[in-house]
Amino acid sequence: MSDSRKGKRPLVADKRYGASPPKGRKATAKPKAKPRKVSRRKAAPVRRRGGIIGLLQRLISWILRLIWRVVWRVCAVAVLLLALAVGYYYTTLPNVTELLDGRARGSVTMLDSEGQVFAWRGDQFGGVVTAKTVSPHLRNAIVATEDKRFYRHFGLSPRGIASAVRINLSEGRGPLSGHGGSTITQQVAKLLCLGVPYDPETQTEAEYETECRRGTIKRKASEALYALAMEAKYSKNEILTIYMNRAFLGAGARGFEAASQRYFGKSAANVNPAEAAMLAGLLVAPTRFAPTNDLTRSQGRAATIVRLMNEQGYLTDTEARAAQDNPAQLSPAAEARAGGYFADWVMSSGPEFFTRKTTEDVIIKTTMDQRIQRAADNAMAWVFENKIREGSKAQAAIVVMSADGAVRAMVGGRKTKVAGAFNRAVQAKRQTGSAFKPFVYAAALDLGYSPNDTVVDEPYCQTIPGSGQWCPENYTKKHYGKVSLTRALRDSLNIPAVKVSEFVGRDLVRQVASDFGLQSDLAAGPALALGASESTLIEMTGAYAGILNGGSSVIPYGLVELRLLGDQEPLMGTGGGIGERVVQEDAARQLIYMMEKVVSEGTGQRAQFGGRQLAGKTGTTQAARDAWFVGFSADYVAGVWMGYDDNTPLTGVTGSGLPAEIWRETMARVHEGVPAKPLPMMSPSQAGETREQTTGGVSGGGGVGGFLDSLLRDILGGGGNTGANQPRPNVSGSDR
Template identity: 85%
Template sequence: MSDSRKGKRPLVADKRYAVSPKTARKPKAKPKPKPKTRPRKVARRKTPVRKRGGLIGLVQRLIGWVLRLIWRITWRVGAVACLILGLMVGYYYTTLPDVTELLDGRARGSVTLLDNDGRVFAWRGDQFGGAITTDTVSPHLRNAIVATEDKRFYRHFGLSPRGIASAVRINLSEGRGPLSGHGGSTITQQTAKLLCLGVPFDPTVQSEAEYEAECRRGTIKRKASEAIYALAMEAKYSKDEILTVYMNRAFLGAGARGFEAASQRYFGKSAANVTAAEAAMLAGLLVAPTRFAPTNDLTRSQNRAATIVRLMNEQGYLSGSEARTAQNNPAQLSQAAEARAGGYFADWVMSSGPEFFTRKTTEDVIIKTTLDPRIQRAADDAMDWVFENKIRPGSKAQAAIVVMSADGAVRAMVGGRETKVAGAFNRAVQAKRQTGSAFKPFVYAAALDLGYSPNDTVTDEPLTINIPGSGPWSPRNYTNQFYGKVSLTRALADSLNIPAVKVSEFVGRDLVRQVASDFGLESDLAAGPALALGASESTLIEMTSAYAGILNGGSSVQPYGLVELRLLGDDDPLMGTGGGIGERVVQESAARQLIYMMEKVVSEGTGGRAQFGGWQLAGKTGTTQAARDAWFVGFSADYVAGVWMGYDDNTPLTGVTGAGLPAEIWRETMARVHEGMAQKPLPMMQPSGRGLVRAPDSTPSAERGGAGRFLEGLLRDILGGGGTSTQERTPPVRGSDR
């Protein structure tokens, strides 16, 4: 048997069974690759929510419907409100000018007054020291403003919801309305208020006070407008630009607009150079400029500044050591600020200058004046000393002082007991009072100008003059005594009334009135014989300038305080001195002889209390009827000073005459004025000749345009006839005009 399997079918199991050809296994075809697809997510079948039925379900459905309705209304209203707000902000945005046009928004100009050395001593009007920016001011000042007014200034968008909510809460807790008191305003909102929402001041429509009141209204509508304007500003300007406008527009008391003006006014320096303590004091003015002004209450202002220093330290603007230094060295006022804006003298210069450059100026004006600060301090100190040491406490008596040079340049002025004031009633220039015996030098000036001598005599005896329409008038001396024949010098020194009347009647009242008027007494002068006794009214400055005319040799004087006026930034003055020496009134020889007579008033007569330090002095006392006014006016070779004392309501003085307290005030003033000065003799002339008051020479009378000549018989009847020399006179009587 062969073992070969060639040609034989294999033995397999499927041979055992019958296999249908249709079901015979076919080779499997290679499957086609299926495209890759994400597996389908099988949607989860939502479980149907069963709606609650009944009353509860109804309420729920109703609440849901209401909420959906509210939402639909709210977002639509909100969208419309945002659209309207955007339009309003856009409108204000288009009206905002360049930031440089917003820095100086004053309705009035300013006046800066300089003393005779060129130093600032007073301001008037709305002072603007010049534009400043956040880059040019002291960093301490910028930080103090932000720390005080709006510590989130650089982080908010113009409004501070947190600040507003806090302000409302504080107001309600203090029992006020939600918008009364604390405002919660940002610096941007405050700037919007300072700009009055872009509405300029128009003097033809409303007054400045009405305009300011309108800008400061605190109604809800106004607050909303300020908020919109603030948003527009935030969109238009940078934070530093907004702060720059705020620093230049803020009112900071004492007429200062902007921090540069305030720094100059209170500290005499630029805002770029203020210390932390000074910056804190300036920032403290923002909340209440008048109340916290250091010129009103320095201690209160320093306390407010201490609070701001603490805030600066808490907010990281000052280190602990810097804060302690500022606390221990509080800011102090400059000398000009201490003077309370120049007082009476500055008021007088402002009233005497041209209105369009002083009271109603729209420009920034610089005025150089005749004020001497040393002499002004002397007058202030003298007034204070006498009232503290010589006047009973509680007295309402007033006094005034004027000091000037012989050419009429006013060096000092005190218009009342309150020496450091501004805008007060100025008794030196505004009060017209009877002059009393202080008028008598003009009577004797008229006689001397006609050729009479101080040694000529007149009889002091009972005198009665019949005044048409009034009847007989009989003048009396202060002592109610008569002293017979006396020289003109003695009659003036002892202030005898009857000799003054006789001389006035002889030379002619018209001539006396003319001399007094030409010397500067501008008030209506009395027409009757009482003219010689000072029945006319005058002001202290008129009387002082008239005496200055005597000192300068007999020429009239126009008192003045303005030396030069120019606009800020200009070098050339617009106007110069507004006064000075005028026309001659009496001959120089007459004036010098009158000085001799007036020197005897101080050295031997009623003005003895005015003497000090061995100086040659001349002057005249004056007391009016019932002692309602008391005067002393006099001079040294260098200065003329006048003092008036009395009550504003014309109440008679008790125990006061011109020889008393007014002479003492004059002495205290002039003694201080002359400290350290070399003594000079008065420009007086010793009299020559003696005899009876004689008939006037026709030539001088014609030159003066005075009264006509009197007959010798009338001379004897009126003046008493006869005559003796001055050596034959009776001993001088003291106190005839105290």
């Protein structure tokens, strides 16, 4: 069997390799060709099954072939359209340098009297920084926070978009609501508003910003195309440079250089890891995480970014720990919250086209003295913390200026670190009470009367047609007989003030007060002498500055010079200062003597500090709705107002109380390290002999004055020489 099997193998080999046909047979075809043809014919029925299953198979195959033919053609068209769209955006993209400053308006930088920056307004642009010149820590913090695959993707991040959609859906929002998954390149496309410039003629800035931030699917698609075009046009570092210069980072700062200067007082090239992390943290929510709004919250956000930088290898463990242990702190200017009330006042008093609506970058040098401003802020805080009952809604304001009207500090309310708030120092018009009386006596002294001349303090009434009798009273409800003008002012006696005003003439008193700077409408009736008129604190303080400087008016000012950024020559200079003379210098110096007695012996004694010569005047209006103390040393003038915004009467407060204490706390701090100087005052003895007056109820120390005063009252029916037909005034008297 073994032999027979072995004998058959050559036959198989013969068939395989084609043996010769048997004799007598005609050779028709090669044996190898037939099996191939038969094999193909037999294979076809195997692929195409008969019946319904075969039919379905053939139908599905035809559909798939059709879909493939359509899909690849559609994809080709889509790719072509995408390339055309990207190409269109590519052609519209300008040079990188044209995209770095995208502000619609300019900025204002304010310098104090020493030339140091203390405030900013508008959209601040600190200058161009690039991905190469900026601190590496800041560049790394931005990438780690906003787009960790920035240097690896082509402008879009499908993984990031899918992750954002998943998170949004899991949190119950729409797929495009909330987390965006945008790359830095897409964010730049949004910042550029797809290349559409702002046109103030057709829309407001707010409308433009809203349009640029729309989150519709169409808008997102356009941003994606724009991002692809930028990736084709610019390098990664150029895209990052645009981003770093255009991003809004809170408090009016555009770009990281402006933000670094505003918050830390240094260039973005020099920030450390902690500062870089705080700046990068502003990108997600500039207002919420601005360190000027909530430093603790901003530091917490920065700590999170430091951890991200450590996880992504940008910081070592040691560097990250150091940044966590030493969080970034605000610069003094940033801590002051952009200059507060003083900066607001300068912005409102300057030309609108160079301040509130400037399209240029403006530098304004001011009269601000930051040491004095801190003194006023601290004094206000100390008094309200230690002297005012908890829960009180009472407000106060402070103005400190030099004798020439240069304002050195301003506090417009209890909350000192604010911007854009109601400024009670310049916006609140309130009755002045007895703080107005120095202008009554200034008119008399300018006519040649002496501080030692006398007037009789006794019951006094005027009959005002249509209103009946008006009878002012002293705060003490008492009368003191014949008193000198000095004592009348020292003790804030109402009846003598009215008598003097009526004698010299209300018109003259109004003229003197107006020339000293009280621009509000002054009362026409006899209550003019008691401060029935309204004025602002800055006007009152400026008027007292005129007394200190020897009787010349002043216009309070804060702006010293204004220039454009990069220019050396100012466009405008000081808008205030000393004006024309109002009263003679001797009269002003004698009035200072009288006002010094108010502080050293009279109603203003609580204002004393440091053994210095001080002068001033208290004032309280009817029902104690307003309380004032305005006064000066030889170096500075300060005014304090206290009251409620809604005119609610103060409880137990007069000008001689809390306002005098606020004034003392302010001026004591202001004068730290300032040598004591005597006031420029003149006593009656220095002025020469007092001259006797024999008419009008004002007398020079003799015994006939009271008689003539009574006679004048009888002749005029208890009235003065002007204004007898005026309506009954609103204020029946003021106190101390």
